[in-house]
Amino acid sequence: MRWVVTVFLLLAVLGSNAQGRLLKGSLLDPGGLPVQGVSITVRYTDSSKILAFGISRADGSFLIQNLPDGLRQLIVEFRHISYETRQIIVNSDVPGWVSGHQIQLREKTEALKEVVIKREVPVLIRSDTVVFNANSYRDAEVRKVEDLLKKLQGFSVDPNGRLSFNGKAVEKVLIDGDDLANKAYQLITRNLDAVTVDKVEVINNFSDNRLLRNVEESNKVGVNLKISSRFKSKFSGGLEGGLSIERRYNADMNTIYIKERSKWLMFGSYNNVARDPAGNSGYYYQQEAGQVSEEESGLSGPLVLESGSIVLPSIGEKYTRDNSDLAFAMMNSWKIGKHVRLNGLIGYQDLSMKNRAESWVQTEISNQDQWYVFNAMNIHNREKSLEARVSLQRDGGKNHITAVDLILNGIRQKNLFSNWSGGAVNDSLLENLENGMEGVRLNWKESFLTGGKLLQLLLDVGHNQADQDLTVRSTRYLQYWGLDSSYKFNRQDLAKKKNYCLATVRINGKTDRLQYEYGIRSEYQALGYLSNGLISSLAPKPDLVIGEVAADTRKFDLKAMSKLGMDGIARGWLGISGEVGWETFSTGSVENNFLSYRGGLGYVKNISLLSALRLNYTVRRGFDQYDKFYPDELISGNGLILNGLRFKEPEFSHGLIVTVNSNNLYRQRNWAANFSTMFMPRRYTGGVEAKPEYGIQFFELTHVNKQLNAGFNWEGYLKIIKGKLGGRFSFNSGQYESVVNSIKGVSARAGLRIDGWWVSGFRGAVNSEIKSSVLYSTGRWNRGELNRNWQYEWSFKLKIKPRESFYSALVWHAHKLSQKMVFHGLDLYASRKLGKSLQLTLTGSNLLNTGRLLDKMVMPYSRSETGYVLVARYLLLSINCRF
Numbered sequence: 001m002r003w004v005v006t007v008f009l010l011l012a013v014l015g016s017n018a019q020g021r022l023l024k025g026s027l028l029d030p031g032g033l034p035v036q037g038v039s040i041t042v043r044y045t046d047s048s049k050i051l052a053f054g055i056s057r058a059d060g061s062f063l064i065q066n067l068p069d070g071l072r073q074l075i076v077e078f079r080h081i082s083y084e085t086r087q088i089i090v091n092s093d094v095p096g097w098v099s100g101h102q103i104q105l106r107e108k109t110e111a112l113k114e115v116v117i118k119r120e121v122p123v124l125i126r127s128d129t130v131v132f133n134a135n136s137y138r139d140a141e142v143r144k145v146e147d148l149l150k151k152l153q154g155f156s157v158d159p160n161g162r163l164s165f166n167g168k169a170v171e172k173v174l175i176d177g178d179d180l181a182n183k184a185y186q187l188i189t190r191n192l193d194a195v196t197v198d199k200v201e202v203i204n205n206f207s208d209n210r211l212l213r214n215v216e217e218s219n220k221v222g223v224n225l226k227i228s229s230r231f232k233s234k235f236s237g238g239l240e241g242g243l244s245i246e247r248r249y250n251a252d253m254n255t256i257y258i259k260e261r262s263k264w265l266m267f268g269s270y271n272n273v274a275r276d277p278a279g280n281s282g283y284y285y286q287q288e289a290g291q292v293s294e295e296e297s298g299l300s301g302p303l304v305l306e307s308g309s310i311v312l313p314s315i316g317e318k319y320t321r322d323n324s325d326l327a328f329a330m331m332n333s334w335k336i337g338k339h340v341r342l343n344g345l346i347g348y349q350d351l352s353m354k355n356r357a358e359s360w361v362q363t364e365i366s367n368q369d370q371w372y373v374f375n376a377m378n379i380h381n382r383e384k385s386l387e388a389r390v391s392l393q394r395d396g397g398k399n400h401i402t403a404v405d406l407i408l409n410g411i412r413q414k415n416l417f418s419n420w421s422g423g424a425v426n427d428s429l430l431e432n433l434e435n436g437m438e439g440v441r442l443n444w445k446e447s448f449l450t451g452g453k454l455l456q457l458l459l460d461v462g463h464n465q466a467d468q469d470l471t472v473r474s475t476r477y478l479q480y481w482g483l484d485s486s487y488k489f490n491r492q493d494l495a496k497k498k499n500y501c502l503a504t505v506r507i508n509g510k511t512d513r514l515q516y517e518y519g520i521r522s523e524y525q526a527l528g529y530l531s532n533g534l535i536s537s538l539a540p541k542p543d544l545v546i547g548e549v550a551a552d553t554r555k556f557d558l559k560a561m562s563k564l565g566m567d568g569i570a571r572g573w574l575g576i577s578g579e580v581g582w583e584t585f586s587t588g589s590v591e592n593n594f595l596s597y598r599g600g601l602g603y604v605k606n607i608s609l610l611s612a613l614r615l616n617y618t619v620r621r622g623f624d625q626y627d628k629f630y631p632d633e634l635i636s637g638n639g640l641i642l643n644g645l646r647f648k649e650p651e652f653s654h655g656l657i658v659t660v661n662s663n664n665l666y667r668q669r670n671w672a673a674n675f676s677t678m679f680m681p682r683r684y685t686g687g688v689e690a691k692p693e694y695g696i697q698f699f700e701l702t703h704v705n706k707q708l709n710a711g712f713n714w715e716g717y718l719k720i721i722k723g724k725l726g727g728r729f730s731f732n733s734g735q736y737e738s739v740v741n742s743i744k745g746v747s748a749r750a751g752l753r754i755d756g757w758w759v760s761g762f763r764g765a766v767n768s769e770i771k772s773s774v775l776y777s778t779g780r781w782n783r784g785e786l787n788r789n790w791q792y793e794w795s796f797k798l799k800i801k802p803r804e805s806f807y808s809a810l811v812w813h814a815h816k817l818s819q820k821m822v823f824h825g826l827d828l829y830a831s832r833k834l835g836k837s838l839q840l841t842l843t844g845s846n847l848l849n850t851g852r853l854l855d856k857m858v859m860p861y862s863r864s865e866t867g868y869v870l871v872a873r874y875l876l877l878s879i880n881c882r883f
Helices: 002-015 145-151 210-214
Strands: 021-028 039-044 050-055 061-067 073-080 083-091 102-104 123-126 129-133 155-157 163-165 168-175 197-204 221-227 236-243 249-258 262-271 322-336 340-364 370-395 400-423 425-450 453-478 487-510 514-537 544-569 572-587 590-608 611-622 651-664 669-682 705-718 723-740 743-760 766-781 786-803 806-816 822-833 838-845 852-858 862-869 874-882
Touching: 039 061, 050 061, 145 155, 145 197, 163 221, 210 425, 210 453, 249 874, 544 590
Parallel strands: 021 102, 168 221
Antiparallel strands: 021 061, 039 050, 039 073, 073 083, 123 129, 129 197, 155 163, 163 168, 197 221, 236 249, 236 874, 249 262, 262 322, 322 340, 340 370, 340 862, 370 400, 400 425, 425 453, 453 487, 487 514, 514 544, 544 572, 572 590, 590 611, 611 651, 651 669, 669 705, 705 723, 723 743, 743 766, 766 786, 786 806, 806 822, 822 838, 838 874, 852 862
């Protein structure tokens, strides 16, 4: 059909210049037989422009009409797949050939090479695995694996780099089936070049224990990155370096070596352009606290304490005025013999961040009384962290697996904070806070499959220790309470140790329609504190020497666990789980004993592999925040207020979660809806108290707590608009009953967010992305004044790709915040391929705004406005080389 249109257009164009000239003839093979289907083109001898086109008929005859007038010579060319190409030169003023004129073609003597046409589909669904062809989603903006995953339908990536697919969290990211990073997979996704990946496999019902797959429907998701064959069995990688005249720099290195028996990945980064202020390697220790499995849920890792520094808002990384980030990570895997695999990981990070801000805070103490504070702040945070991990797994391919993890980590933090305050607090404050943490952990797991049942034995032991040195120089006067609290020097030293041991015995089994699990677990935690403080006063009062204070807390629990899953219930899967036991918590001479339990009822209706309805109801009685029971004399970040939880009784809560996901990969459409509600009738969230001789009294106790969340999102490719159209809606609300300074009040908070976007998919060189968001939040304390906050965000991205070797994008984004202040940002990205392994890029950041940005935060009983200093504009020229 396409060649018919082409012939029609050519004839239409040539017909406009017709002068009555034509060429006639017939085509024969060496045996004198007519040749059909010979393509005939006519052009000038000194030009490649085709003037006329024709095809020989069944009798070998052809007729070319509407040739141009003049004396210039023409070339008539005859082409056929089975004959040699032949050319004849004629003059355009020849009126025509006689009908009997014949042209003989010669047969081709060489054999045609075999041609195989192969088309790889973008997505393939195979059993319980979804396979994405990476080449179908790679474009000029895809640099790292995380960029690639964001392009794949069904994936979402949160600001911390954690992945989810079709509404379910991703457990691990594997490299050719091998787990190199454990739960710290951000090391891989944020550093590995996407060009090395050939396929992305999404594994449903994933389990890293081979034996467990036979007896449990895990309902978890794993991702396996299949490395392209051209990067295997050889050392390869990439280097990037960039500089700007504004003294910005960036250096990035990643290498990979993949063989059947060994794998090696190494990453490094050094920059001061806020490319990743959380740190490229800052995830290896977070796995101990942020991403833990069910049996590890009570074993938080880093015990580093927080200072009194402000929390930066979440619009983006441009709030960091100045930073430098040095990060390095290396991970290896070796197969030793037939049955043993040894994995190793080491990572180091040195992150320095600076910022400057001014804030205004209003706190409602009661319906009539309000407390105003103005602050001008300077913050400098420096963090160094190191982790080493060795994992050994012995799997003989039969019915026994041994897995051992040994983890060593250490973190050092230094926080410098200074501010000047006015209003209810007159304050001049200089704070120096140094934190340190070291830890060691051993995790040993044995799995035995016998008689169709799986027996698992888990032993998890560890030791962590943290130390804090805090020095504060301040002059403070609290106008609201009329207290003279002027101090010239405060010092607080704190040492904290934690020892823990967790032992679990668990049995899993499965029949045709029934899946079951039962077991017992025991956990012991011992925390010890040693603090020493001194407060010197400028006022006419004696210095307060706190002296050395020691405190210990201990926790022990023994619980029975069980799970039951049934298939075919209302054409779905019904699961029941629970644990019940006795907990003992003691602090000093006070001991608390209570019954704790946790239960869940879940239902899953799998409409298809990528579409499901999920309902989950949970109920819980217990307490988890044992690490937050500090000695009474622990001084917080501002040097005056003493923090610590006050245990009254176990928390009780229950809630319902409903989610619906539907993902059609072939039509490129997906949607999801979620609803959750949580009731905590008696939940004691915390307490803050200060000694009356040098501060105020403040205690918060939550009696009633209700939370509601709902959301809906849809995205799909629509031919009528040549692109993807999407939208998202989310709503949340909460109600809290609390006591502040002996005043009882009910607080309420609500938030609404609406997002919309359109991404064009034109075949031309120019495409665009349009996004917009509206946020609305309210907060009210004790039925007092209602605090409102509106925020608008919108962006326009213009993408230009005139040819394969060049790409550029210009992004204009704006945020309308409190006080009708609008922040405009302009970012630039351009890349030019200089060869197969060399690329030049130009990155421009924050080209429109170098000033302050005002942000508004609404809480149930307070609101604050903070002005931040942004990253200065820069243009960074980088060169990227692959080897």
